[in-house]
Amino acid sequence: MLLIDCPYCGPRNSTEFRHAGEAGKSRDLASATPAQWRRYLYEYDNPLGWVRESWFHSAGCRRYLSSERHTGTNEVRWVVPFGTAAPSSTTDEETSR
Amino acid sequence: MSPSEHWRIERQPGEVIDRSQPINFTWNGSPVTGYSGDTIVSALMASGVRVMSRSFKYHRPRGVVTATYFDPNCSFQVGDEPNVRAAHRQVREGDVVRAQNAWPSLSFDVRAANQLVGRFLGPGFYYKTFIRPQTLWPLYQKVLSRFSPGGEPPPIGTPHEIFDKRFAHPDVLVAGGGPAGMAAALGAARSGASVMLVEEEYELGGHLRYGGVESLAALASLRAEVASFDNIEVLTDSVVLGRYDDNWVGIVQRSGMWAKERLIKARVGTLVVAAGLIERPYVFEGNDLPGVMLATAALRLTGLHAVKPGTTAVVFTANSTGDEAVARLRSAGVQIARVLDARKGDDVVRALGRGKVTGVEAGDGSTTEADLLVTATGWTAPTSLLNMAGDRPIWNPQAARFTPSELIDIRVMATGGIVGDGSTAELVAHGRAVGSEAAARARGEVPQSVAALTPYPHPALFQSTTVGFVDFSEDVKSKDIVSAAREGYDSSELAKRFTTSGMGPAQGKLEMVNTMAVLAEATDRDFESTGTTVWRPPYAPISLGALAGRAFEPERISPIQSWHNEHGAKNMVAGQWIRPEHYGNPAAEAANVRSRVGIIDLSPLGKLDLRGPDVVKLLNLVYTNSWDNLAIGSVRYGVMCAEDGVVMDDGVTGRLGADHYLMTTTSSGAGNVWDWLEMWLQTVHREWQVTITPVTTALVSINIAGPHSRELLSRVTDIDLDPASFGYLKVRTGSVAGIDDCIVWRIGFTGELSFEIHVPASYGLHVWQALLEAGKDLGVAAFGVEAQRILRLEKGHLIVGQDTDGLTLAYQAGLGGLVKLGKDDFSGKPELVLQEARAGDHSHLVAIETVDPMLVPPEASQIVVNGNDIVGRVTSSRMSPTLHRSVCLAHVPADLAAPGSRLTIVLTNGDRAEAVVRENLAFVDPEGVRLRG
Amino acid sequence: MAQTATTTGGRARTRGRAARYSAFDIVRRGVTHSEWPRSFNEHELRTTYDVVIVGAGVHGLACAYYLAVNHGITNVAVLEKSYMGGGGSGRNTAIIRSNYLTPEGVRFYDRSVKLYEKLSVDLNYNVMFSQRGHLTLAHNDASLRTMNWRAEVNKLQGIDSSVIDAKEVGRIVPYLDVSADTRYPILGALYHPPGGIIRHDAVNWGYARAATHLGVEIHQQTEVLGIETAGGKVTGVRTSRGNISTSMVINCTAGWASTISDMVDVKMPLVTHPLQAAVTEPVKVFLSAVIVSGSLHVYVSQTDRGELVFGASVDPYPSYSMRGSLEFTEGLAAHILELIPSISSLKLLRQWAGLCDMTPDYSPIMGVTPVEGFLVDVGWGTYGFKAGPVAGEQMAQLIATGRTPDLIAAFDLARFADGRLVGEKGAASVGH
């Protein structure tokens, strides 16, 4: 059972959280072409490696959180409140995509 | 068979039986007496039983091999419980024990005829035959399934016994209570850690328990030391099942007073694996004859249960355990006919005998008469838990066993036989060091390495020059592995799957290494490149009952449910809710609403209290329609779409104050909608100020519907119900039946004049009863979900999830008028803008009338064109008690959606019926006069 | 690329016929002690192939087989990073059925069932297809409605499928608790007699054996590391064992599909989720049909050996980890005991996980992509084993003729950009 270190509640079992998808998709209504819009709707990076994503602590503080996790090992590198900057220790290069 | 003490030897220093307490049970119908502390198998051995089972495929007689939980030949039926590990399970008074895979009896099993055709039953036998004629395969299959190796399933009606679960958070968890494991627990406990020490057997001690006097002395002092620590919790007859992500560890506790089995889930600081070593059988002709057993089995039977496993023995030894077995058997009165020492080049070529060992042929060609052949040819490290932590074991050729590689996860450590060998003192020293380091790591200190324990050199012994069994429980021989490899199933995974070696109850613990060795030789590769197969959890089997724990399926009921039950409600399951479907006659309930007045308990309705200056923005974003001009005191119906334009929920939201709203959702959608709103607020519009409080269960919701509803409500409320001041789609707060702060709004899902009251939940029943009391003369009666469905269908109101599905866009649900593409933004807008252009391709929700008014086409009846081409379907249908004809909603393609279009419906019985598309979705009161009244 | 069908000349290779399998041959070899020959011909990895298939699961292997047998295209390499069947095809619970919801789905899976029915004979390899009946239980009226919907669509397409009531369910599977007072009462079930289970390994191996004897090469332990393109066309493949030039690459890697498509920058609407399964120790056979409960998210069948095979829904977050979890077995057991309360003493023996490439509409993605020569046969989610034969057959036809067959036209990649999703999502339930 994955342990997720909620910045509000502390470390909690992943069953308390709902996975809320890959981060970094921008919902750009105004300028999206149909193809871009559908890409936003349906496409995913789905990488085997480090991925930035969101979690919702649905059975806890009910806050959305941002995290980085390795999809091969499930190691969670960091968890921060949604919208806060990622810890500076990780550069974008380290995060495979 | 009569209880016989012939095989029981004199009192042993480490024996675990209580000779003052005889235990009686039956074995295949005959009485057997053992002692308290005996396992079923040790009691049988003491009574002279040697054949424990018949093998799966060839029905060969089989006896004790390991005398442990994982003995491949000792799974019995005990009462109604199948597959009991009888070399582990202790005897209980009155147990009815039977062999499982023998017919008609253990001593004479007809299916042993399979042995004669054994040469044809090679690996992949099934794949190569029964191919033609195809029609006969089902028949063959029926026959094959009779050969299933297990016990009888528990009979229908066997009650779900009591099982339990527990959470634990030990700093250090030690898996394995041998000397190294006990020492690790002590090392950790001394540094102040909370420790859980888990041992599969009934007592701590591991191999010390059945060792010599020195071992027993060491054990006694270790046990005493463990007992002196309050911060060590010892669990015996318990097994660590698996190590999962982030040191989440499952443990099954098998015997205990609270329950039959208990699952403990532990979030562990540091896991120390001290699982010891498993002795490996040797592969040679006749290695499965009853009377061939491992040295550890002989030591266990003699040392723990004081049972002599034979009269005359040959011991084939490659290590000190084998040597110890020689000495022990001798002192137990077994005549040692010959010792074959692998270290000196001796070998065993075959065990002779039919149905039991009568002699042993050695590598030098000589034969020795014996009824017992004990082998000590090497060890397998059960690295399973380490594998689950990401470790890939590596083959150590000097020690002839796999050992852990680098333990990459610092939260997992290992000690004892699994990593190396040593004297008891060395094992204990290593265990202590690992334990104290484990405690330090659990405290978060920088990990330090602990001096390694290295394995002793050991001859590499796997198979003799003859063919023998590699997997007893699956009846796989060494030559089967060889032919699998020749046929191209030459990697470890393919060979294992093709031959099923290692797939039986021991899950490879006994079989894997020998399989690998045979395969390596057959393919002319070394161990390294032959590889290993992955050990999958659980480490030991666990009952479904323990995994399930106590049945816990939460139910939600309204505070009024007791009333419903007392008044004949027939309940239905609606998601988590249990609610009345009707009270006996749904059509009458519906008719009563149309003609008089009815009340329905709508408590499951999702309810969210929304406050803050930006609520309107939120509503505009999540609903497709506009909320800009909703006045205080008004309510509005809205539809929510997901980003892909698909209808996800609907409901009414009312404005109670300047910055205060109450939103209702479908009952099954309540949780989702709440999360959904939070998503928009927290991740997209973080600047908006809105606070959401779920109030679904804080409020009881009651709908009063029917022409007399105003009259009824007026009798119990101080709210001014005059239509001029409290019109349709308005909301008021006030007192109802003496309860203040009730929220009342006028809506009309049923199509009738109706008032929906939201009452503080604890007063719900009171208000409900007050309404019934006050409306007696008006003919008020409760109505259930079914009547409501009829009424809403007559009115042409859709149900999300029934009249829409996982791909229905807002347009398609007849909700086009509620989609305001002019708004800046709302969820689903971009997709709906794109799809609007395609309206012609879409299906549409319409009301239809069957030409035969008495015909109710079952819901899900398909609408077809050109014979059988499906173009649509009936989503809702009922006989209308108001109109005395059927009423239906249906999805039809755009070209059949125009009023008057004729449709062909295929009924579920295959008949076809004609229907016509109506002008309007509503059958009853399309102008809405009644609900506005 | 119809022309490549003939470009097989100039290659020296073993193409020996496969040994015949039958009871007679078993006896003959048993009596004469003659050994069975290799089932899979061995080859050196060459530097050029007409077609390179990535992934030796049922989809890759079936595609290779039908390329060879139906179209004579044999200059084909199937590249597999581990062993054949090491992905979902060797980890699934092998449920085969065709009672889908949409006409396009039903048509497609029905073709697969038909191919499975004669597969043992076609491949001369007993795949042990056991059409023992498939029951999807309904515990509330919403799911009963969906079952009715599926039954109606099925019937109109000639599929044996109907909704039966609780009593009938109890008659077919006496161990199910069909009493009305349970937490999840069984209101009825969608009954699909031709549905059943199969030996997944046998299917994989049967295809592999037949394909290699027709001249196709299977290279295990050969990982694809990159795909080369020039001017928007595929030109070659980089592998852990050397480079290959080819103009045609088929992505048949299911759970890993995104990683392969990424190599040519084709983004996919896929998310990889682990799906877990488990088996119990064997007991004598008592469960004849395959039982699925959508509301309880579990399904169970019993093998001829007597083991109960369980599955559930995918894990709740995306991952490529196949370690499995304890909470999966807990939920599974709780729900199974809701359905069959008497088996609480049966023991779970083994659990495992595989990877599923989930699409937004519970339907696969098959056919061409914007990169010429790069085809996909992915998006098989939790339900793709049953589609192996038809997908292989149709993909082979597409490769041979250059035209997308009708049967798979609805499953094209472009449907997402065009907003034409397939309606299987109409009935969200456990989809095996």
Ligand SMILES: Cc1cc2nc3c(=O)[nH]c(=O)nc-3n(C[C@H](O)[C@H](O)[C@H](O)COP(=O)(O)OP(=O)(O)OC[C@H]3O[C@@H](n4cnc5c(N)ncnc54)[C@H](O)[C@@H]3O)c2cc1C
């Ligand atoms: C637990 C479980 C239960 C299931 N139950 C059912 C069921 O009952 N019925 C059903 O129809 N379906 C079921 N499925 C789904 C089914 O197993 C899959 O959809 C199907 O097997 C996919 O087959 P495939 O050939 O496309 O992929 P796979 O069999 O997964 O094969 C893909 C192969 O690609 C290889 N590969 C990946 N990357 C590379 C690379 N870079 N280079 C070379 N090779 C690579 C992998 O090693 C793998 O062998 C289940 C799945 C699971 C996990």
Ligand SMILES: [Zn+2]
């Ligand atoms: Zn939290």
